Amino acid sequence: MSDIQRVPWWRDRRVVPWLVQGAVGLAILVVIALLLGNLVRNLTAAGLLLTWRWLGQPASFDVAESLIPFDASMPYWRVLVVGLVNSLRAIVVGLVGATVLGTAVGMAAFSGNGLLRRLARVYVEVIRNIPLLLQLLFWYFVVFLALPNSTAAFQWPGVVLSKSGLYLAWFAEGFQWQGPTLVNDVWRAPLRLSVEFSALITGLITYTGAFVAEVVRGGIASVPRGQWEAATSLGLHWSATMRTVVLPQALRVIVPGLNSQYISLAKNSALAVAVGYADLYSVSETTLNQTGRALEVFLLLLGAYLLIDLVISVLMNGVNQLVQIRER
């Protein structure tokens, strides 16, 4: 013990790390302070210091579709909320769709049917190797815009499909069942999916679905062969084996991998602007151009996407806790 006392402080392992880390920390703080000071100085010189008053001014632009009431006389914060709701709508639908599709394809990779197995492989390899933006533009301009015009729309009882969207019968005001009607060459219906929204979620679901399928496949592959054989020897059918034996064990491998796929999907939803869907990024861009408050709008945007992704992360970590095998 006594020789430890004699070590001078500049060689003391309890002191030196603290000193070095303190110095590095201080240096980082100084750099940040300098950069921030620089920013504030230049912004002040350009008259662009952060201000949030514009949020209360009327937006005076319209949004194509909104789940909450909106018109052009409402303030900017309202239009940003409209965009956020539209984004969340695409993200939620996308998450559910990608999970269902991805799980199905991932399980198909273990099917006894060779055709199904190969189809799943081809789907994954084709989709995940093509940029998402390209796929979105393909779905929108090539597939959805090839639908017939309103006047020549596909019509089934309670369902109308045309270039402007999918129209479904549903309960209108006063719980009255109402089908799609054509008014002045424009379809109206209680439930409507625009082609922009459809193209976006189709693109997001097929793209993310391919990645989810790989995660699911990896999870299933991690379950020892013996588990399959044991289940089969008990006389369980393929689907029962999958449902009751393999998937529950695969989930603890799948869930952490899904987390990052879900987060990518949420971030990728910002590509909506390419297919004309009024998501958060799209309305922010118009807001930015009308107000000139680039820094503020981008701070809000960054904050919003960060928040969405953190919420997804927290939820998925919760799910992860649930599916972990309780070790006794």
Place this chain on the structure above:
Amino acid sequence: MLQLRSPRLQPSRLQPSRLRRPRLRSLLAAAPVVLSLLLASCANDGGGGEGVQSQKMETIRSRGKLVCGVDGKLPGFSFLGPDGTYSGLDADTCRAVAAAILGDPEQVEYRDLNSSERFAALASGEVDMLARNTTMTLSRDAAGGNGIAFAPTTFFDGQGLMVPVASGIKTLKDLAGKPICVESGTTTELNLADRMREQGIAYTPLKFQTGDQTYAAYLGDRCVAVTSDRSQLAAKRSSFPQPDAHILLPVVMSKEPLSPASVNGDPVWADALRWTVYALFQAEELGITQANVAAKVAEAKANTNLADLRRFLGVEGDFGQQLGLPADFVPKAIAAVGNYGEIFERNVGAGSPLKLDRAENRQWKDGGLIYSPPFR
């Protein structure tokens, strides 16, 4: 670290400290680099040229090239042709400015910008100027808004609507409830909202980030109408597979004075830009053309009584110097692209596929709005 602290490794504790020392040294070695970076970042914001010195113009001169933000996909205004050169009214503005400041109209680096990128590109200094059919408005001009310094308007335009002939649409009212394609981040997007609100017409605005996507959606029949500046609609229509199948409605929804622009905060550069554009106007008024500019200079040099002409062409006086430009910036600009009338006719007027009428873009003497203040 955790392992090193474990008592089992106590005897060899001299070794880790010896290992740590080089790390400290490399940290010290990095210090000058960090310091110099800091100093550089401080030096950056110290500038901001006052007087006849312009930081931006110094940058352009030392670079030897003018970086000009254009649309790049708009026939008649700025369009990248199959031979790899840009043509159009906006591109010619860039050329005239390059000729004025650098003496060579070909020293232009064009940067294609979409309507949402343009102001950020200008503000960040990525481009020196914009000649990108940009409408001058209060909020874009104001220091508290986009903070842009506008040069004189080079094209007086108005917002219009294009519809397929087959649709039978004649007025705004016919568009009730229908989808209209519009490029996001433009004044047209706002004007459309304003006009429709005034008339109480509900409609669906479909916004796209680029002109290509906007017109692709329109041609894909997703919208029954597309709205933009009338000149842009005419320009885009000329590149459609069947131009005759589309008509411009007679409604004019707004004033759209399309003007070149530079960033606020460099008044010397803004003035140089402004007066180069005015010189193109003035040249038309004085009957100086690309063909006869050399003869006019010779004439001005020979005859000392032609004081106006001599000052304008930089034979006498110090207009160029006052602007921080060469004395002969006016003849250089005219020799490069011709006067305003020539630029108009060549790119969007009778000599072009667009065949736009001069209309408001005639000289003031002919009842138009093109007017240069005196060169005095």
